Amino acid sequence: MSNLMKRPVVLGCCLWITGYVLAIYSELRWLTWTTSALLLVALIVIYALRLPGRQPLCALLLVGVAFGYYQGADQRNVTALPxxxxxxxxxxxxxxxxxxxxxxxxxxxxxxxxxxxxxxxxxxxxxxxxxxxxxxxxxxxxxxxxxxxxxxxxxxxxxxxxxxxxxxxxxxxxxxxxxxxxxxxxxxxxxxxxxxxxxxxxxxxxAARFGIVQLLRWNDELRDALSRRMDLIFPAPQAGFMKSMLIGQTDDLDPGRFQQFSELGLTHILAISGLNIAVFLGVCIGLMRRMKLTKETYLLICIWLLPFYILLTGASPSIVRAGLMSMVALFAARKGLMKDVLHIMAIVAWIMLLWNPYYLLDVSFQLSFLVTLGLILGVQRVNALLMSCIPSSILRNTASITLVSQVVSFPVSIYYFNQFSLLSWLANAILVPVISLVVFPAGLLATVSGIVYVPAGKGLGIGISWLNEAIFWSTDQLQQLQGFKQIWPTPRLLWIILYYVLLVGIYWLWRRLAQSRLDGLPVNLESPQARTKFNVPMWLCCTCACFLLLLWIGYTPERWNRTGIVQFIDVGQGDAILIRTPFGKHILIDGGGTLTFRKPGESWKMRKDPYEVGAKLLVPLLKKRGVHQLDLVVLTHEDADHSGGLQAVASQMRVNQFMFNGTFKPGAQTVQLFETLVARKVPLLPANASRWIQLDSQTKFHVLYPMEENAQQLEIVKEQNAQSVVFLLEMQGTRWLFTGDMEKESERKVLDFMKGHPAILERNPKGDKVDAAHLVDVLKIAHHGSKTSTTQEWLDYWRPSLAAISVGAANSYGHPAPDVLQRLNEGGIAVFRTDQMGEVQVEVRKTGLLFRKKLSRP
The missing domain is CATH 2.40.50.140 (Nucleic acid-binding proteins)
Structure with missing residues (x-):
């Protein structure tokens, strides 16, 4: 606190952010811009009069001013439509x-x-x-x-x-x-x-009028012109990569390459940030020094160049932060006022948050300032601690920068992206210097040369492409090491706070230990007041143990949760059901999919990065919920609205077993899915009606359809609905029936099978005789509620207490059918629909089933 009191701007910025955070997590309707202005006047008066206790009171008032400022801005963020x-x-x-x-x-x-x-x-x-x-x-x-x-x-x-x-x-x-x-x-x-x-x-x-709009139009045209010129300079596969890195244009960036860099923690390379600003300024200053310009002149030129570079690169929060900090730093250096980088960062943060309070909620703003703060405060300190371990100053600096940036950004990274690679530090340590010191400057030079004379830029671009190929080869090799990729559930705010508190504690104890050994003093420090010894090594070990325990809890927060849950995920017009058993097994039934209809000659309609349910919705949800592996994936049938999203699942997540209906539907999508599964050595299990299969001590399932006679041969079947896998699930005393897109004929076959095998349902999951009221607690309605299934005979046999329908909102098929809804209503069966309620979750508790729905729309 004493250090902060010496930096009033830094302290003020921290208090301002505190007020914003309180406004985000709470609400005081009376705190608006008006009351904020009154609190600011009171603060100024109290400080000017030098009243006793003014410092804590002014700090409290500044938090209130920030609270009111944020809340006032938020209250005014409404539509102008009455x-x-x-x-x-x-x-x-x-x-x-x-x-x-x-x-x-x-x-x-x-x-x-x-x-x-x-x-x-x-x-x-x-x-x-x-x-x-x-x-x-x-x-x-x-x-x-x-x-x-x-x-x-x-x-x-x-x-x-x-x-x-x-x-x-x-x-x-x-x-x-x-x-x-x-x-x-x-x-x-x-x-x-x-x-x-x-x-x-x-x-x-x-009309051509000079103003902000005209400047932005010129900037758009310049960005477009640079993009077209870079297409000529760099080879086609790498032009998108260079555009992203040099001018912040990501439209042509390969989505697969972006995913790869994201998994390795290298996305900051593709996003314009402080690294780009530093290299840009280094190139500009180096050129102007060669031109024999004075220091005052080239610093002034750089100050004027930075706003144009910020606009040219897209003006994201990270580049605005880096650009403003650089402008303030250059101005201070030119005036001889360069003393405290923390003050510069605080000034820039304050300016940005006053301009747009919502910047605080932007992930690029958070990561940009957090990593910058960590590098300012931590690199030299960690460097000093590593001096005895790493003699080489170059290696020590690289290790310090990599360690600090990785450790500081870790909680925020897993909060937003839910993944972390143990090879991230290696990828950053090796590739960032190469890209920042070679590829980026060379790319700038190639672009400038190409603007003047295309063949000159193209020649340099070819040389850069060879180095890029080596970089891509390296990332390809690192990505294949799947064992180093970790999936982290979204942590709670308390967990993040404890992470940083323990991190600071580890550093403080480590420094005390290192200083004691350096000075030749005993490591047991004695407190003169209490006359007790403070055992630094013991406390350091305890703090490190607490830190590791915190990481272990954060990695598997549901480890001791013995509640089973079935989650009917809303994937639009399709099915995706995630089951978590009481002992942490995860089962995924289908993966949704995006239906596309293209006629011959309509290839122009294809988008560079089309929306795909698996990659954009399902996999991020699985990661956010901490699903480290899927113990079983069941593909009920191979229609696109059930199988399409599983390609992303199979590519990005560990799958232990894959069950399907034993048939094959011709098509590029199905071929790709099974090729991915085979390449990753996932066991393929053709479903057949056999016996109960135990998943854990409280969960088992029984396949009812297809029948045994179809299980020994792989048939090519184009119409897949009638071949859907149907199975019973028993979990913690409840019984569930999952039906895929089965049709009336399949329902009759299943009923005949059940009548021929009454032993399957002789007792309910609790071991008692079957209750005549309900054979199953929850029935997944087949084919999104289509009239092609869910007959009265089917409902009369199973007698469910609850029906769940996975169906897309405002779908063009008219699902669910009115006849099906009428039969369910007449049977007194409660209906949960994803089109009206969004995701539906059903928890199995001792007191019964607990239901949650995401949307409240009836």
């Missing part, structure tokens, strides 16, 4: 006409054009309502390939009149899932507009 008009909008979307101006570049990807509009008015139901320049996110579906060129010609600032469907962004539909509504709100956006065809848009080019 509430009465919002209530007239259809929740599923209303046809409107929007008038406004483009407020972002237009991104064209396949058959989709995306951009934001600064909306002036919106017209619907014959009336016009002002929006006052509110931001609206637009998704325009392109109907013909020629429309790509038309949409690409639209520019920021152009006037636009667009007719489409206006709706509110979708909230998270799964527990812990991505909340698109919250994400857009943090970017001051409250509405989505979907339209089809450029004919729905009337665009008028903006």
């Amino acid at each position: 509430l009465a008009q919002q209530q007239r909008l259809d929740p599923d979307g209303s046809e409107v006409t929007l008038l406004g101006r483009f407020s972002s570049p237009v991104t064209v990807d396949g058959d989709r054009a995306s951009f934001t509009v600064e909306a002036a008015t919106v017209r619907f139901q014959g009336e016009a309502f002002p929006l006052g320049g509110e931001s609206v996110q637009v998704s325009l579906r392109l109907l013909e390939q020629e429309q790509q060129a038309v949409a690409s010609g639209w520019r920021r600032g152009d006037a636009l009149t667009l007719t489409g469907t206006l709706c509110s962004p979708s909230p998270a539909r799964n527990f812990g899932g991505f909340d698109y509504r919250r994400y857009l709100r943090l970017h001051q956006t409250h509405w989505l507009l979907a339209a089809s065809g450029v004919d729905q848009a009337q665009v008028e080019p903006a």
